Amino acid sequence: MTDARLPFGLDDRVAIVTGAGRGIGREIARVFARAGAHVVVATRTAGPGEETVQLIEAEGGSARLMIVDLGQRADAVSLIEETARQFGRIDIVVHNAGVFPFVTVDDISDEDLENTLNVNLKAAFWLTKAAAPILRASPSPRLLFxxxxxxxxxxxxxxxxxxxSKAGLNGxxxxxAIEYGPDxxxxxxxxxxxxxxxATRAMGxxxxxxxxxxxxxxxRLGEPEDIAYAMLFLASDQASYITGQTIVVDGGISIRVPV
Structure with a gap:
């Protein structure tokens, strides 16, 4: 059921949200469901993903869990293919999953470096390439990161x-946006x-x-819903003329002059 308080509706659209088991991803999934979307909760760990689905369904929303490791190309492609098979369409792909082991350049292992680049950056390529043929059939196709x-x-x-990896993601x-603009x-x-x-609570x-x-x-620190509502706007019809952009949602910290 669409939440009447939300100004941007996603009625009956199919949205994939990766990393939706907790934190920002969970809140994106919940806000999209409140806006009327059918949400695929994509996460590596079943327990948190099931909690997200239960929260959405308790609010009257529509959600389905898919277990996926975005560090693996085959899993990324399978996520897109299985979503299209089950729903017959995909309108929105939100790649939110990310990894960030705290380690210096001197000490980082090849495994940690590869996994960071795979999940945070390469998965953007894998998901986009797999989803693009399906998104072209949507009336309001969106790729969000x-x-x-x-x-x-x-x-x-x-x-x-x-x-x-995140600087690469912005690139x-x-x-x-240029390549898919004609579509x-x-x-x-x-x-x-x-x-x-x-994750931030664990830091202090x-x-x-x-x-x-x-x-x-x-x-104040931001709340996950602060990010979710920015994503909702970008997913909406009202944002159809915005592409190739990022919205900074940081309470102003990035514009403050260091003292």
């Missing part, structure tokens, strides 16, 4: 590999700032969170 401030805007020690968004497929992304998720307790919030002009 969760990027990051890290890489495109700034960098940090122990996050060089992650930042490089993908711009280039793919009416828009390609956009969101760059989250400091968002309060299980309330004191650490308060210190981070104090450096943000909005004076």
């Amino acid at each position: 969760t990027s990051s401030l890290s890489g495109p805007r700034f960098s940090a020690a122990t996050m060089v590999h992650y930042g490089a 993908f968004i711009k280039g793919a 009416r497929i828009t390609v956009n992304g969101v760059e989250p700032g400091a968002i309060l998720t299980d 307790g309330p004191e650490r969170q308060a210190a981070v919030a104090a450096a943000i002009p909005a004076r």
Whole structure:
């Protein structure tokens, strides 16, 4: 059932959301379902994915779980093919899944580097290539990606590999928008700032969170729904003339002059 409070409807559209078992991905899936979409909850771990599906169904939404490892090309392609087989269409693909092991360039293993690049960047190619023939048949085809401030805007020690993958993802968004523009497929992304998720909670307790919030002009950490609503807008008909862009959702931290 569509939530009447939402200004941007996705009635009966089929949306895939990767990394939807928790955090930002879970909230994107929930908001899209409230907007009327049939959501494929794509996640590597069954338990959290099932929780997301249950939350959506408890709110009257439509969701289906698919277990997938986006570090593997075959899994990415299978996700697209199975969604098309079950629903007969795909309208929106949101690649939100990401990995970010904290490790320096000196210490990163080939396995960690390969997995980071596979999940964060290569999967964008795999999902897009598989989905494009199906998206071309949609009246409102959308490719959406969760990027990051890290890489495109700034960098940090122990996050060089992650930042490089996200900077590459922004390059993908711009280039793919040009290639798929004639097909009416828009390609956009969101760059989250400091968002309060299980992952960020694990990086520090309330004191650490308060210190981070104090450096943000909005004076708070973001919530996963802050990203989800930006994604909802980009998925909507109202955003049909926006492509090759990323929306920064960070409470203003990226525009603050360091002091």
